[in-house]
Amino acid sequence: MNEYFSDLFSGAKSLLVGLSVTIREMFKPVVTVQYPREKLEITPNFRGHTELVKDPETGTHKCISCMMCQKECPSDCIRVKGEKREGVKGLALVSYSLDFTKCSLCGTCVEVCPTAALEYSQEYELAGYSSDEFRFDLLKRLEER
Amino acid sequence: MTPEAAKQDKHTFVLNMGPQHPSTHGVMRVILEMDGEHILEPEPVLGYGHRIQEKMGEARPWPGFMPNTSRMDYLSAMIYNHGYVSLIERMTGIEVPRRAEFIRVITDELNRIQSHLLWLGAFLLDLGAFTPIMYTFDDREQILDILEDVTGSRLTYCYHRVGGVARDIDEKFVERTRAFIARLRSRFKPIYYDLVTSNIIFIKRVKDVVSFTPELARRYGLTGPPLRSTGISYDIRKNEPYSIYPEFDFEVPVGTKGDCLEVYNIRVAEMEQSLRIIEQALDRLPEGPFRNKIPRKVKLPQGDATFSVETARGELTYYLVSDGSDVPYRLKIRVPSFSNLSVLQELCRNMLLSDLVMSLGTLDLVIPEIDR
Amino acid sequence: MDISILPPELIRIVISAVIIIAFVFLNAMVLGYAERKLAGYIMRRPGPMEVGPQGILQLMIDGVKLIGKQLIVPKESGHALFRIAPLLAFIPVGLAFVVIPFSDKLQARDLDVGLVFMLAIMSVNVVAVLVAGWSSNNKYSLFGAIRSVAQNVAYEIPMLLSLLSVVLMANTLSLKGIVLAQHPVWYVVCQPLAFIIYFVAGLAETNRAPFDLPEAESELTAGFHTEYSGMSFSLFILAEYTNMFFVCSIAVVLFLGGWSGIPLPFYAYSGGIWFLLKVYALLFVMIWVRWTYPRVRFDQLLNFCWKYLIPFSLVNLMLTAILVKLWPVVF
Numbered sequence: 003m004n005e006y007f008s009d010l011f012s013g014a015k016s017l018l019v020g021l022s023v024t025i026r027e028m029f030k031p032v033v034t035v036q037y038p039r040e041k042l043e044i045t046p047n048f049r050g051h052t053e054l055v056k057d058p059e060t061g062t063h064k065c066i067s068c069m070m071c072q073k074e075c076p077s078d079c080i081r082v083k084g085e086k087r088e089g090v091k092g093l094a095l096v097s098y099s100l101d102f103t104k105c106s107l108c109g110t111c112v113e114v115c116p117t118a119a120l121e122y123s124q125e126y127e128l129a130g131y132s133s134d135e136f137r138f139d140l141l142k143r144l145e146e147r
Numbered sequence: 148m149t150p151e152a153a154k155q156d157k158h159t160f161v162l163n164m165g166p167q168h169p170s171t172h173g174v175m176r177v178i179l180e181m182d183g184e185h186i187l188e189p190e191p192v193l194g195y196g197h198r199i200q201e202k203m204g205e206a207r208p209w210p211g212f213m214p215n216t217s218r219m220d221y222l223s224a225m226i227y228n229h230g231y232v233s234l235i236e237r238m239t240g241i242e243v244p245r246r247a248e249f250i251r252v253i254t255d256e257l258n259r260i261q262s263h264l265l266w267l268g269a270f271l272l273d274l275g276a277f278t279p280i281m282y283t284f285d286d287r288e289q290i291l292d293i294l295e296d297v298t299g300s301r302l303t304y305c306y307h308r309v310g311g312v313a314r315d316i317d318e319k320f321v322e323r324t325r326a327f328i329a330r331l332r333s334r335f336k337p338i339y340y341d342l343v344t345s346n347i348i349f350i351k352r353v354k355d356v357v358s359f360t361p362e363l364a365r366r367y368g369l370t371g372p373p374l375r376s377t378g379i380s381y382d383i384r385k386n387e388p389y390s391i392y393p394e395f396d397f398e399v400p401v402g403t404k405g406d407c408l409e410v411y412n413i414r415v416a417e418m419e420q421s422l423r424i425i426e427q428a429l430d431r432l433p434e435g436p437f438r439n440k441i442p443r444k445v446k447l448p449q450g451d452a453t454f455s456v457e458t459a460r461g462e463l464t465y466y467l468v469s470d471g472s473d474v475p476y477r478l479k480i481r482v483p484s485f486s487n488l489s490v491l492q493e494l495c496r497n498m499l500l501s502d503l504v505m506s507l508g509t510l511d512l513v514i515p516e517i518d519r
Numbered sequence: 520m521d522i523s524i525l526p527p528e529l530i531r532i533v534i535s536a537v538i539i540i541a542f543v544f545l546n547a548m549v550l551g552y553a554e555r556k557l558a559g560y561i562m563r564r565p566g567p568m569e570v571g572p573q574g575i576l577q578l579m580i581d582g583v584k585l586i587g588k589q590l591i592v593p594k595e596s597g598h599a600l601f602r603i604a605p606l607l608a609f610i611p612v613g614l615a616f617v618v619i620p621f622s623d624k625l626q627a628r629d630l631d632v633g634l635v636f637m638l639a640i641m642s643v644n645v646v647a648v649l650v651a652g653w654s655s656n657n658k659y660s661l662f663g664a665i666r667s668v669a670q671n672v673a674y675e676i677p678m679l680l681s682l683l684s685v686v687l688m689a690n691t692l693s694l695k696g697i698v699l700a701q702h703p704v705w706y707v708v709c710q711p712l713a714f715i716i717y718f719v720a721g722l723a724e725t726n727r728a729p730f731d732l733p734e735a736e737s738e739l740t741a742g743f744h745t746e747y748s749g750m751s752f753s754l755f756i757l758a759e760y761t762n763m764f765f766v767c768s769i770a771v772v773l774f775l776g777g778w779s780g781i782p783l784p785f786y787a788y789s790g791g792i793w794f795l796l797k798v799y800a801l802l803f804v805m806i807w808v809r810w811t812y813p814r815v816r817f818d819q820l821l822n823f824c825w826k827y828l829i830p831f832s833l834v835n836l837m838l839t840a841i842l843v844k845l846w847p848v849v850f
């Protein structure tokens with residue numbers, strides 16, 4: 003019988019305490035942001051898909067078409083095409099295609115690149131109507147930048 | 148009516164819970180043989196999210212499996228990374244700088260807290276309380292922000308590397324982590340205790356409902372908080388110490404009765420212990436390199452090795468057999484959720500439907516981890 | 520057309536029907552909006568924000584969307600019953616408005632048995648839930664329906680017992696009479712226990728959290744309305760919100776002095792403001808409770824009813840009866 007009443011009182015008290023928590027929180031400021039209107043700043047370290055680095059000196063990429071990234075990529079989503087050209091040491095890059103639909107964002111390609119020619123993009127709002135939109139040609143993207 | 152009699156009488160019917168159901172937490176299906184609201188026989192059906200993870204590990208050179216490790220238990224991605232890199236280090240004898248070990252422990256523990264916070268919210272959601280998950284997500288976001296700043300990713304970190312970690316932590320990271328520790332500590336009592344732990348409805352729902360017994364736990368290989376709730380103090384961080392865990396002062400919370408309330412309490416206590424570990428690690432964080440240079444192509448020596456780590460859900464073991472090349476010959480992953488789920492059938496016999504939902508929540512299952 | 524040839528009674532009925540339906544929709548919109556907004560703030564997010572300033576038009580858009588949706592009738596369902604169930608839930612809610620005394624003059628009909636009438640109307644809802652759950656031919660829906668029936672039957676008892684103690688004091692079943700009887704003090708002061716019991720039972724009666732077992736999302740997906748979509752789904756929601764309104768208005772009439780408050784000009788009508796204020800204050804508590812607690816388990820729900828609510832309300836009723844008898848004798 004004793005338990006019956008103690009249960010009742012302690013229970014009722016805990017319920018009131020719970021209510022006080024929610025009412026307190028109710029008057030605290032909102033913590034979310036209205037996404038498309040307000041945006042949070044994302045960290046510069048964010049790992050998006052990869053992008054060729056623009057060399058400030060030459061104004062172009064630093065890739066020497068060594069194929070390291072293509073070989074090391076665990077998801078097999080990089081295709082590097084280079085060709086011999088007059089006056090260029092090594093191979094000149096013709097196209098660098100990244101199949102972002104397969105990329106697992108592991109960062110291996112960025113880490114293995116001997117010339118640090120790759121970086122992560124800050125793009126996080128990727129959406130499209132077909133998977134083709136995510137098969138990037140990074141060289142073209144670089145030129146458009 | 149006893150279960151057998153009910154079955155004989157054809158009182159029973161089959162209820163299909165899942166593969167899409169709000170409280171199976173993923174694509175899992177439980178076929179329930181029911182007598183009214185009582186469950187006579189629950190039968191979990193797996194495999195809806197099977198992705199041949201182990202085979203993928205055997206199909207490419209070992210570094211190529213790194214991204215996969217983040218994608219089994221996406222809530223303990225960091226700890227999964229840790230286990231895999233440590234396994235490779237154990238096999239090849241690659242050294243890890245001390246600073247990197249500290250960073251690994253800090254990020255592991257942050258990851259663990261994050262996972263427990265999410266569990267807390269989701270568990271309460273299973274019990275029908277909608278608000279706590281928003282509060283836990285508020286806290287969890289802080290961790291994700293901190294980890295994103297250093298790893299570049301919010302969920303599938305792929306941050307630990309053989310021979311170190313991918314990027315060094317800086318002053319800002321340390322400061323933010325300290326601020327987070329203070330913040331979470333200040334929220335345990337006024338929010339989680341008052342709103343959830345002390346709530347009479349919550350206590351009545353979870354107390355004395357299921358009983359994990361040491362015998363049951365041993366039979367099914369139960370690990371993690373459900374095992375510890377039976378009074379068996381088994382935590383890989385203590386029992387089979389790895390990395391630099393022995394240097395830290397922390398406790399392994401254990402229970403006695405093995406009911407859901409104890410599992411809950413253990414998880415909450417574990418969060419506090421993790422905060423303690425992080426705090427000690429930050430205090431003693433040594434200077435130095437964060438990553439050793441390793442040769443480009445590392446072959447795995449012939450033979451086999453295992454490595455176990457304690458994820459937020461229990462014991463994770465990687466077992467690798469190598470034939471001497473850099474492609475693993477066999478990779479076996481023992482995941483905690485799989486064993487933890489296997490008790491369901493025995494645990495939830497003759498239980499109410501609501502209790503089954505609650506027990507599933509208690510086990511803290513991550514379905515992609517079970518299916519792999 | 521000269522409307523004077525129509526019987527005035529008919530015109531009155533038509534007008535009040537229109538007003539009632541409008542009010543039902545308006546109330547659901549206000550409550551739906553309040554619920555989402557309050558839930559938002561409790562969870563520290565702003566709630567609906569996009570449609571209209573602060574999202575106040577959200578519910579209207581939702582309504583339009585729901586009306587525009589296709590009505591899916593599962594092949595295996597009992598077709599006629601499946602379609603009738605939402606109407607069964609919705610139609611009675613209009614009837615109960617007839618007896619609610621919003622203010623001294625704002626009452627359609629003051630029935631002698633107003634309270635009984637209202638409770639009777641409210642209990643029709645459970646039939647609708649049962650029909651909906653049964654005819655859906657879905658095990659989850661059936662679970663929801665069964666739970667709902669068991670719950671409602673159990674909770675009707677403490678509810679009636681607690682209301683009975685007020686009726687004993689007021690000595691009338693007419694809602695207006697009860698309001699007038701609380702002239703110096705509201706009954707919540709003399710009958711706090713009855714008020715609490717009534718409110719808790721009311722939460723269960725309207726299937727609100729923590730007693731929302733018939734629609735327990737994490738267990739039964741959506742409970743009895745799992746198979747409903749579009750307008751038939753929204754009729755259930757309308758009925759639910761209107762039922763909440765009724766439960767709270769009964770509480771206000773019986774315990775919180777109905778329309779009495781600080782006198783305003785045209786008090787015979789403007790008292791309705793006080794009435795609505797009190798009702799919405801109680802509704803706020805209902806919403807607040809919903810977003811705070813976990814859900815109870817089914818057997819606990821019934822246990823709580825039989826072990827706590829019914830004994831307490833019985834004792835309360837007995838004490839009230841004795842006191843009411845003794846009062847004139849002693850004083």
Ligand code: SF4
Nearest residue numbers: 075105106108109111
């Ligand atoms: S991030 Fe990883 S998966 Fe993606 S392209 Fe680079 S190496 Fe391949």
Ligand code: SF4
Nearest residue numbers: 065066068069071115
């Ligand atoms: S590794 Fe670097 S330099 Fe080599 S092909 Fe890839 S991007 Fe170019």
